[in-house]
Amino acid sequence: MDERKRDSMIAYLRHRMDDFGISPDDLASFLTTRPAGPDTGRYRSAGGDTWSGEGETPQWLKQAISAGQSIGHFELPLGAPAQPATPCDADWKNDPFAGSPLARSSHR
Structure with a gap:
């Protein structure tokens, strides 16, 4: 990427970060805490x-x-x-496919 495109991209990103209230410190913090x-x-x-x-x-x-x-x-x-997500996160009480072939998994 040439220098002019790079500077333009940086200016754009800074503008968008300002629009969303994101500081450079917020971004750095996020990047260092990523698993x-x-x-x-x-x-x-x-x-x-x-x-x-x-x-x-x-x-x-x-x-x-x-x-x-x-x-x-x-x-x-x-x-x-x-x-x-763990299976216990699902609410199956009103499953419209219960008992149908769609409800059966091939890897159970």
Whole structure:
């Protein structure tokens, strides 16, 4: 990136940070508290499989993409935990698919 584009991008980012009330210290604090390690991922499947986005694309993601699903569907928001929500977070009392084939999982 040339110097002029870089300076323009910095000015734009500073302006947007001001619009949202984000200080450089807020940004630095966020970046230093981001979790690091093998449990972080950039993509997560419904089954809880994760992928960092580096290296070979995992089979579960290859299959989903070849079936027509967008890779963006699996992308985690920045800073989101790679671990899926626990099953106890779901409220199944009014599940319209209860008892149907859609309610059955192939990996139970």
